Amino acid sequence: MKKRYNPIISLIIILSAFIVGSCTESPAVAEQPVATVLPDISEVTTRLPEAPGYQTFNVNCITCHSSAYVQNQPDLPEKTWTAIVTKMQKTFGAPVSDSSAKEIVQYLVAIKGKS
Numbered sequence: 001m002k003k004r005y006n007p008i009i010s011l012i013i014i015l016s017a018f019i020v021g022s023c024t025e026s027p028a029v030a031e032q033p034v035a036t037v038l039p040d041i042s043e044v045t046t047r048l049p050e051a052p053g054y055q056t057f058n059v060n061c062i063t064c065h066s067s068a069y070v071q072n073q074p075d076l077p078e079k080t081w082t083a084i085v086t087k088m089q090k091t092f093g094a095p096v097s098d099s100s101a102k103e104i105v106q107y108l109v110a111i112k113g114k115s
């Protein structure tokens, strides 16, 4: 009697060879270097002058863009600075509290204000 191989068993053997083969390949996701050290906020400095509200400005206003956005503005009246800070809050979604916004406006008027 001729010996016949069970096709199901053969299939299982072939498939398991593939599975074992794919397991021995190097992992698809190679180890990526992950930044574990975040910059210390106190090391993030702006070139803007210090005045009352400077820290509040640093905490709230340089997360999306640099302080150059302020530096590059001409001297502006308080009304315009208020409108700009409100735009950052309302239009661009800056998470700035209203009391911080007032402090920041005072700071901006102190360093780049115009009556």
Ligand code: HEC
Pocket: 057, 060, 061, 062, 063, 064, 065, 069, 070, 073, 084, 085, 087, 088, 092, 093, 094, 095, 096, 101, 104
């Ligand atoms: C959520 C992100 C975000 C935060 C936080 C943020 N800004 Fe902005 N800021 C923007 C975007 C977006 C623009 C527009 C950029 C453009 O027009 O190319 C902008 C533009 C500006 C400009 C340029 C002038 C103008 O009217 O567009 C100034 C000045 C400015 N921001 C000041 C501030 C101040 C002050 C704060 C802190 C209260 C602040 N930003 C916080 C997103 C932000």
